[in-house]
Amino acid sequence: MQLDFIMLAVEALDLSASQVMLAAIKELELQDVLKNRVHLWRLRSTNPLRKFNQRQPLTLEEAKAMVLVVCYQCRKLTVLIRQLFLGYQQLQDQNLSLEHHFRLAKYLKQFRAYFRARMNPKRATVLTYDTDEKLDELALALLTQLLLCTGTRGEERLWASLFDGEVS
Amino acid sequence: MTIQRQYVLPNCSLVLEGLSTDQPNVLSILANAEFKIVGIEQPLTGGSEFFQALAAAVSDYCQRLLSGLNHPGHMASQSSVVVEPAEGQYHRLIVKPEILGEADQQTPPEALNLSTVQLFDMAEAIDQFYTDTQTLPDFSVRLTPLPRKYVRPAEPLVQRAIPPLLGLGTLAIAAVGLFFIPVPEVEPEAFNQQNNPVEEQTENDPAVGTPDDVPALEPTDGAAGDSGASNTIEPASAILDGAQLAAIQQQVQQQVSGALSADATFEQPLRYRVSVAENGDILGYNHLDEVSLENLDSTPLPELTYIPVESATVEPVAQFDISFTTDGSVEVVSEQGAITPEAAPAADVESPTPETTEETDPQESSDASDAGSAVAEPVVTSSAATGDGSGTLSATVATPIQDLDQIYELNQELRRTIINNRDRNGSGPILRYRVRLDQGGNITGYEAANPAAAQDTTAVDIASLVQAVDTEQPQLDFLVVISDSNVVEVNPWNGWRPRN
Numbered sequence: 001m002q003l004d005f006i007m008l009a010v011e012a013l014d015l016s017a018s019q020v021m022l023a024a025i026k027e028l029e030l031q032d033v034l035k036n037r038v039h040l041w042r043l044r045s046t047n048p049l050r051k052f053n054q055r056q057p058l059t060l061e062e063a064k065a066m067v068l069v070v071c072y073q074c075r076k077l078t079v080l081i082r083q084l085f086l087g088y089q090q091l092q093d094q095n096l097s098l099e100h101h102f103r104l105a106k107y108l109k110q111f112r113a114y115f116r117a118r119m120n121p122k123r124a125t126v127l128t129y130d131t132d133e134k135l136d137e138l139a140l141a142l143l144t145q146l147l148l149c150t151g152t153r154g155e156e157r158l159w160a161s162l163f164d165g166e167v168s
Numbered sequence: 169m170t171i172q173r174q175y176v177l178p179n180c181s182l183v184l185e186g187l188s189t190d191q192p193n194v195l196s197i198l199a200n201a202e203f204k205i206v207g208i209e210q211p212l213t214g215g216s217e218f219f220q221a222l223a224a225a226v227s228d229y230c231q232r233l234l235s236g237l238n239h240p241g242h243m244a245s246q247s248s249v250v251v252e253p254a255e256g257q258y259h260r261l262i263v264k265p266e267i268l269g270e271a272d273q274q275t276p277p278e279a280l281n282l283s284t285v286q287l288f289d290m291a292e293a294i295d296q297f298y299t300d301t302q303t304l305p306d307f308s309v310r311l312t313p314l315p316r317k318y319v320r321p322a323e324p325l326v327q328r329a330i331p332p333l334l335g336l337g338t339l340a341i342a343a344v345g346l347f348f349i350p351v352p353e354v355e356p357e358a359f360n361q362q363n364n365p366v367e368e369q370t371e372n373d374p375a376v377g378t379p380d381d382v383p384a385l386e387p388t389d390g391a392a393g394d395s396g397a398s399n400t401i402e403p404a405s406a407i408l409d410g411a412q413l414a415a416i417q418q419q420v421q422q423q424v425s426g427a428l429s430a431d432a433t434f435e436q437p438l439r440y441r442v443s444v445a446e447n448g449d450i451l452g453y454n455h456l457d458e459v460s461l462e463n464l465d466s467t468p469l470p471e472l473t474y475i476p477v478e479s480a481t482v483e484p485v486a487q488f489d490i491s492f493t494t495d496g497s498v499e500v501v502s503e504q505g506a507i508t509p510e511a512a513p514a515a516d517v518e519s520p521t522p523e524t525t526e527e528t529d530p531q532e533s534s535d536a537s538d539a540g541s542a543v544a545e546p547v548v549t550s551s552a553a554t555g556d557g558s559g560t561l562s563a564t565v566a567t568p569i570q571d572l573d574q575i576y577e578l579n580q581e582l583r584r585t586i587i588n589n590r591d592r593n594g595s596g597p598i599l600r601y602r603v604r605l606d607q608g609g610n611i612t613g614y615e616a617a618n619p620a621a622a623q624d625t626t627a628v629d630i631a632s633l634v635q636a637v638d639t640e641q642p643q644l645d646f647l648v649v650i651s652d653s654n655v656v657e658v659n660p661w662n663g664w665r666p667r668n
Contacts, residue, residue: 082178085285145234147288152295161234 004047006149006158007066008118009142010073012111017073024072025065033065051120067159074149081147088140111139171195175296179206180289182297184219203293205286212263212280218249222263223294225249229259230291251287259287412446413502416486419448421500424490427468428498438463438492443485449474451485467492569607569644575660581609582646583658585633590656601648602661610635612643 011017018037025034034040043062045054058066074081080103087101099105112135119126129135149158173195175182183202186195201219203212214222229251250262261280282290420442439456450472455461464470469490491499569575582605600617611633616622645661 082285085283089283089285141233141236144284147284148230148234148291151230151288151292152299157230157234161231164231164235164237 004044004050005138005142006070006145007044008114009111009139009146010070010077012107012114012139015110020073020076021069024069028065028068028072030065030068033061034069049119049123049126051118063162064159067155067162071149071154071158074146074154077146078150081143081150084143085147107143108136108139111135111142170199173297173300175293175300177289177293179283179286180204180293182290182293184297203290205280205282205290207286208280214263218263221249223297225251226261226287226291226294229287258283261287413486416444416446416448417488417500417502420444420450420488420490421498423448423450423472424468424500425498427472428492428496434463434466434492434494434496436463437494438467440464440467440469440490442469442488442490444488445474445485453490456489567642569605569642572664574607575644575664578605578607578609578644579646579658579660581605582611582648583656585609585611586648586650586656586658589633590650590654598652599648599650601650603646603648603658604643605646606641606643614648617647 007017007021010021021040022037025031025040034043042054043058043066044050045052046056046058084101084104084107087104091097091101091104112132115129115135115138121127129138145158148154151157171186171188171194173184173186175184181204183204184195184198185200185202187197187199188194189196198216198219201214201216201222203222205212212222226249249264250260252260252262258281261282263280436459438460440453440460441456442453443451445451450469451474453469453473455464486502489501491501493499569578582603597620598618599621601614601621602617603614604612606612613634647657647659647661649657649659651657
């Protein structure tokens, strides 16, 4: 679920993200795990909040591969993400609303659209994101995660965070 | 040898100074660490302990940002360096003074507001240091998922226990409530009545027989042998012809009362609805109340029920209500309503042939031992398997003829009729008949009054004389005696003295 959200944020940032993702798979030589576009889509559909969700669980291999892909993409977007954060900081310092930063507003709008189109509105978790403000919050939190993914140990951090609270 | 390592990032630079001991170019002992953050004048400096705590706290806090769960490493209680979220995208970094090793312990903890990018650069610098094998190789990497015990459940235990307890409570209450509700009883009656063809419910035939105390008449129903209860009444075409209905009604009355043992009594009146075929066979019956169902076996109905051989053929049926009164008498009421009297060919089925002797003896016989109220409607035997049957009459007349002169005339007329129709050569035991006349002298019904008369069906062809008339008209019963010397005597059944 978290992976899918992050991917969603990536897609919102970069409209051609799905193409880039496929290219990244090739570049990282992950074709064995993530076979093709449809397979990737099926894996992302394991997110229980999706409208068309698949019940089969994600294997560790597949999850790892997706983490790698996400971090790879994030690094490519590092500059953009940093710009967004700087802009966000300026907006906040000047007490301006988020719409004043063109690129950030675009990202948020795109993310809202993606989220509403793909998530099942009947799910309780999705219901909590019923307003634009809440979705924006989610989008910004995801943006922070993307920023962390760009770090030197981004893969490790993301991978470890996926299992936070799940191990004993 | 003093070694200095610098990790420079856009918003933050980390300078580590230390000594190399065993290996050249490897910083193994950290002497001083300094964070220079763009936008903040004062650099963060400290010793090895400070750097270790800061690195752990920042790293943990980054994990917190990723997973949304608090890690112990950056919390105030666990560490001397605390990172916590502040407003918006800022994060507050609090360094407790004692870890800085400053002399002045009283200074308040240093708090820095870092933006996300600054914090990230800090973490990145630390990460780069971690991956740098040339610097402090004994610094361990701590990136493990958070154990479950640190995750506080979203809802406290009490709240989580409410739904199952509520469910159990509801179940218990429902169980207690349902305990007092009796188990519903299935009523097959309602179901069977729905199967009945819809009949026109009109007025019942008002003339109804009462106790049938006719002695010792064999049940004359040919179908009586077939026993078996068929509760289903086929939805067949109803018999609507009034005359036919009347005839069938009489047949049924006769069958049932004949089959009923003379001393039968019932504790409560029983009511049944029967379906009867054209030939008088009872095809099915239904109880009309609970008592009737329970006492069904004490009535002759199950034995009288005739099960058609070809069940596929649907005959027209007539429906009657049969009531067994408490003193063992039977009433048959047509479901179809009033029977048109002029059309009731009551005696059609009678078969005896006439031949009487010509001697007559108009001697009065006051043999009205049957003091019971004399009676009523025409009743007919069915031409039966037993073959020796004669008619039976219902015991009372609805409106008896009371005029003495009229009775006298009727008496004479009946005598002449009997004389004309008797078997002229016959001689045998004394035959007694009860014959019912209406005001016009028409014979509306008759029955044998002693066993000889019941057996001898050839002496007098009374049956052929019977005419169906309205049973509401005044009628009267007469006793006809044909003596062994072939003399005919006719008297009113109750004597010459008018009743009541």
